[in-house]
């Protein structure tokens with residue numbers, strides 16, 4: 001049961017297709033575990049459909065239909081199954097192509113003894129997308145965000161002053177938010193994060209333990 | 219362009235039929251109706267060089283996806299209009315990403331389609347009521363609300379970018395969108 005959801009701004013941008021790809025990936029992971037947000041997201045897609053429907057139609061070029069008919073001639077009309085039928089244990093559908101061998105085969109990079117990260121190449125020029133793994137009881141130093149940091153929990157859980165976050169929970173922090181997530185004691189906490197600007201660390205530990213210090217949007 | 223409920227049902231039935239029979243005549247009828255809408259949607263994308271060619275490419279990409287995936291369309295879960303919008307939206311994301319030369323195995327369908335695909339079927343009456351509410355509310359929105367909705371959905375700009383462009387505080391953009399959605403009864407819990 002998830003308790004922390006994307007707000008209406010994030011969900012609307014997502015349904016409109018205007019949310020950055022990296023953040024959308026985090027939303028997709030949340031939706032997989034949250035029927036309520038799935039329902040809202042599909043309602044928000046209806047809004048887009050109505051807006052498209054109310055645009056003044058624009059005639060397409062003369063040859064377009066013939067070109068398309070020529071293309072579909074050789075194209076199977078059957079559904080294309082490009083995703084393995086059996087989901088990989090613990091990997092949300094949206095991440096399957098990025099993590100074909102599961103969460104345990106991720107090439108982690110050590111940041112501190114309790115903190116590891118792995119950058120994911122999702123082709124989002126505006127966001128750095130990465131997995132973060134915190135050992136039981138470990139923490140990410142207190143930090144503020146130069147831009148937006150979006151996080152969704154994949155495994156385990158963490159706490160910060162905003163509450164308790166477990167698998168599927170979603171949190172988006174803006175420029176002025178500061179927090180210090182601490183992993184729960186009983187297991188590793190693995191999160192997916194997307195951030196559109198480097199973090200600014202406020203505490204002493206930040207100077208030596210900035211997990212993202214050498215990472216910039218690519 | 220206004221349409222009656224039965225017009226819409228007709229397109230939804232036609233699309234469901236295309237999924238079962240793969241008849242080119244059905245496809246052509248759907249093309250004739252939806253392609254000019256998809257083109258208008260493509261043209262409203264935030265200005266890029268070659269916008270006209272982009273819009274034509276979007277129509278082509280979207281309609282080919284419609285042909286290939288028609289058999290996955292489920293009329294008990296979505297109307298043709300909504301289903302085709304989500305396909306056009308994803309195709310636009312992919313075309314824009316391709317244009318920006320982003321190299322990645324992940325595409326929009328990994329991040330958008332499935333999330334909505336497993337919707338519970340909605341009671342037909344409820345779905346009709348929702349669609350009517352959304353349609354009526356959109357046509358009656360004050361200009362400052364319809365403007366931000368159009369920027370978010372049609373131009374493809376996130377709230378933050380709309381705020382910068384209109385020189386408004388982010389909170390103002392958020393509340394305009396929320397007011398609009400409230401009129402469609404979309405953000406109030408059931």
Ligand SMILES: [Zn+2]
Pocket residue numbers: 002004005006030034036037038
């Ligand atoms: Zn949710």
